Amino acid sequence: MTNERRNVRFWAERVGLGLATVCMVGVLSSCFSTQSMSDADARTMGMQLETKIWQQMKNQQLSDLKSEMSPAFQSVHWFGSKDRDAELELIKALKLGNYELSDWGITHTPDTLIVTYKVAVKETIEGKQGATQPAARMSTWQKINGQWMWTTHANLNAF
Secondary structure, three states: OOOOHHHOOOHHHHHHHHHHHHHHHHHHHHHHHHOOOOOOHHHHHHHHHHHHHHHHHHHOHHHHHHHHHHEEEEEOOOEEEHHHHHHHHHHHHHHEEEEEEEEEEEEOOOEEEEEEEEEEEEEEOOOOEEOOOEEEEEEEEEEEEEEEEEEEEEOOOOO
16 A cells, blocks of 8 residues: 555544544534523423413312322422322312412523412411412422423412
8 A cells, every 4th residue: 555545544534533523422412411491481481380380279170280290299388298199189178269479580400490489369278278468489390301390399378
């Protein structure tokens, strides 16, 4: 083999290996990257998700609500914490009047939304009437298999 052919082969192998490496890095990075969400999009999404679950609770759409909840869901109330099934039982017995959501605060990562807000609502939980002035709430939403799932909720209303 002549020197010229060896040089061509040498560089062809190196260029081919380089292109293959660049392509592999591109494929792998697209597999492991998560798409970022703007603050405005996260705010809109968080508000939509919370508004939807409040409508489902008020209308007693428990099967729809359950489909929005992570199997690892946990809530906390003045009387203690509940897992998903216990929270659904609480919601089933919930007496919820008209409500108004306000004072939104939303932080996020590509697959997590932390949503804080206040709600003014007439509600009865565990047989007790809650205060009707706006009270703080907080929920966490996690994107699991492409779907936003409700994972935690804190009810900070005074009872």
